Amino acid sequence: MTAVIENLDPLLRALGTTVLILVVSAIGSLVLGVLITVARVSPIPVLRGAAFAYVQVFVNIPLLALLLLAVFALPDAGLLMPLTTTVIVVLTVYEAAYVAEAVRSGINTVAAGQVEAARAMGLRLSQTLRHVVVPQAVRAVVQPLGNVMIALLMNTALAATVGVVELTSAVNKVNLVAAQPIPIFTAAGLTYMALALAIGLAAGRIEKKVAIHR
């Protein structure tokens, strides 16, 4: 335990980096994921195709491969940015595919018959989405999105492999010097668990707030 206490400062700073990567990529992937879903249900075939391709591509590439590609290939292509930024961009782009999948399955829980009824009453497609589909899809989508965000949290640890000093990388460094793997990695594990729990609880509260009356 002494190693953790002695290195509290750099460890806390590393935790800060983890949380920064988590929060920014979470917001980014939620926004991008929703946009992809809108494209995916739009009446424009090109948009639908592009959104479908996007999801297929990123769901079928290992995140680590994508990360390495970005870290080594982007500077080659003349795109220079801080490593942490690269990691955030990659996580955003990657998790957006999962967000899009979760949101789409939420939309699918709204019975097709309700959409048909809305259109038969003269509601335009946009009105149907806004007044019928979205309010119900939101309720079905909170928990799955919470799970995507927890997966995102775990995936932030991959930043260590490209040299970003976030939590995993920092505890690894501390352990190399102090050689107290059990307390050090347990502390890190508990920290990740606490963050995941916080995400889960937040999702639970949001879900309760938007719960459907039965």
Next chain:
Amino acid sequence: MSTPMVSMRGVDKRFGDLHVLRSIDLDVAPQEVVVVIGPSGSGKSTLCRTINRLEPIDAGEIRVDGRPLPEEGAELAQLRADVGMVFQSFNLFGHLSVLDNVMLAPLKVRRVAKATARTEAMALLERVGIADKADRFPAQLSGGQQQRAAIARSLAMHPKLMLFDEPTSALDPEMVSEVLEVMVGLARDGMTMVVVTHEMGFARRAADRVVFMDDGQIVEEAPPAEFFDATRSERARSFLSNVLAH
């Protein structure tokens, strides 16, 4: 003769290789109640759904109140607002109370003032006998009550034509009559109706004309008394004897 409310001429519809509607010709006069019957898969639902273009057709022409059906878009939405539709599975909006279900389209499509929409919605719920359920959610209602709410929801748009696709087929037997009563009332009040149903009692009581479909074609049409008591076609006779045997 006045313009028919619905006029179908040479309507053809295929699902892939399946020829579901074969050169259908059908007119429905204003205030007329037409009941469509026929064996499962004969194309009754499809016929009903082509009238508000939920199913686009492959050939022929459909006019509603003299106007050819427009392409998907603002104009079609406008036409649909004037054509009520009641589904077998009710299709109430699950996140809205019964009252809000009835008010949604008047508010969003007709842009009626909220207070007006509310008063009208309550009057309609009264008319279909579920005013006391106005604040309930669809899942809290029985099937019969849900279907009556769905009818009220359609009526709120002041449709000039109503389409019913087997409105009582998903209901427990004891709830069928409460929905049929509402429909008979509508017919009496002069609503133009196209009703796909297996309820022969309703056809006898409320229909001006029975249309019998088989294999995508209209095989026979006649006023109910004539259709049931002096059936002309062999196919309709065998269909009726099968239904009555149950």
